[in-house]
Amino acid sequence: MMVLYTSDPDASKAAASLSVNVGSFVDPPEFQGLAHFLEHAIHLGSTKYPGANEYQVFIQSNQGYMNAETCKERTTYHFTISPNAFAEALDRFSQLFISPLFDKGRVQKELHAVDSESKGNLQNLVEQENSVIRSLLDPAHPASKYSCGNLETLDSLNL
Helix, strand or coil: CCCCCCCCCCCCCEEEEEEECCCHHHCCHHHCCHHHHHHHHHHHCECCCCCCCHHHHHHHHCCCEEEEEECCCCEEEEEEECHHHHHHHHHHHHHHHHCECCCHHHHHHHHHHHHHHHHHHCCCHHHHHHHHHHHHCCCCCHHHCCCCCCHHHHHHHCC
């Protein structure tokens, strides 16, 4: 693990980011979009902080912002927050990866959120171009898979 730490006592925000070397290229063919779905599902609580959206509410109530993105070879999670809340935010953030909760009801809701995102992408010109490119690729190449995921590609997860 590589850690980069910087400190500026005059900064108006504190921030942290975590990248894992797993992205959409490792999605199994039968679960296209799995990495993206897990990017969403990891935010559903932890053993230490089990409340629904508890992490997001904490970040936002401390003038922060959180997001994540799944790329082909990595997934990155990050947040910014008021410096006085950074230590607690970092604990909440780390607990999502140490002991995540995958409550069935919350996971189902997040699966539908991913499906909604997928449907929204149908109107996006870049995504339409990507779809044409995927159709021309060797089906064995990981770039030929649908990386966003939807109810159809993730249905066999049996959640």
